[in-house]
Amino acid sequence: MKVLVVDDEKDITALVAYHLEREGFHVLQAHDGLQALELIKRERPSLLVLDLMLPHLSGLDLCRRLRKEPDTARLPILMLTAKAEEADKVLGLELGGDDYLTKPFGPRELVARVKALIRRSEEPTGEEIMKTGGLEIDLGRYTVAVRKQVVELTPKEFDLLKALVLAKGRVLTRDYLLDRVWGYERASEIESRTVDVHVRRLREKLGSEAKRIVTVKSVGYRFDQDA
Structure with a gap:
């Protein structure tokens, strides 16, 4: 390595x-x-x-x-x-x-x-392909497409999106996301800001599908498949 x-x-x-x-x-x-x-x-x-x-x-x-x-x-x-x-x-x-x-x-x-x-x-992801609305996520190939157009995500952006999608509508706190995506057990204020920065960048790249990432005030984020 x-x-x-x-x-x-x-x-x-x-x-x-x-x-x-x-x-x-x-x-x-x-x-x-x-x-x-x-x-x-x-x-x-x-x-x-x-x-x-x-x-x-x-x-x-x-x-x-x-x-x-x-x-x-x-x-x-x-x-x-x-x-x-x-x-x-x-x-x-x-x-x-x-x-x-x-x-x-x-x-x-x-x-x-x-x-x-x-x-x-x-992290192994298998070959599952997830589709919701105009969003398509290939967990095996680490690729994302919005309305058939490939979107380039960084590893952390992809892992963040994956965690939200696999939660199936459950709200994920910033602390949970820091542990799941970044591997931090305890979060400082700056590290919590890391989640917000990545969510903002992810939304920008998802364009019309960004509405699926919903902010839950003072808690965290969830993915809305029906948005």
């Missing part, structure tokens, strides 16, 4: 690599955005640990590029950065990050989040 760690501070990449390699991961390292882009194309890692403040090509710009390409649109991305303001986190998530961890970080937490992202992205 390949993980690419991108940070211009070599001591940070070495620290992350050390702890991930102890868990059996094969770790690649890059120290600027352009180098990372080349490694991603050549090595096709299973996950990206990405600093936002990089030379030549910023982490945000790299993330934006990856999400536009079919081959990397679903690459799990853990953003690792010293920028701890809520606005920075929300921006990172809106541009396609699947998770966000600020420096200084605990190595055990970083490893746990990497494992959670990979577990969610590789």
Whole structure:
């Protein structure tokens, strides 16, 4: 299992690599955005640990590029950065990050989040195809179509939609979604905001079918098959 760690501070990449390699991961390292882009194309890692403040090509710009390409649109991305303001986190998530961890970080937490992202992205789903209204979800191929037009979702957006659909109308709390989709047992206010950001992005991509994702005030979300 390949993980690419991108940070211009070599001591940070070495620290992350050390702890991930102890868990059996094969770790690649890059120290600027352009180098990372080349490694991603050549090595096709299973996950990206990405600093936002990089030379030549910023982490945000790299993330934006990856999400536009079919081959990397679903690459799990853990953003690792010293920028701890809520606005920075929300921006990172809106541009396609699947998770966000600020420096200084605990190595055990970083490893746990990497494992959670990979577990969610590789979770077996079977071959079931679900259809409701103009929405078609192929759980085996991880594809979504709205009125026969394919919609590109990130792994977290797909897992979020899948969790809501499989709940069959039941209301899912933000804490439940953070545990089910992101693998967090306890949620901070920022992490709860992560769910809202992903729901907003998912609604934008679903277009006319976005009405099926219903907000339940102060609780969470549910999927309405009859909307």
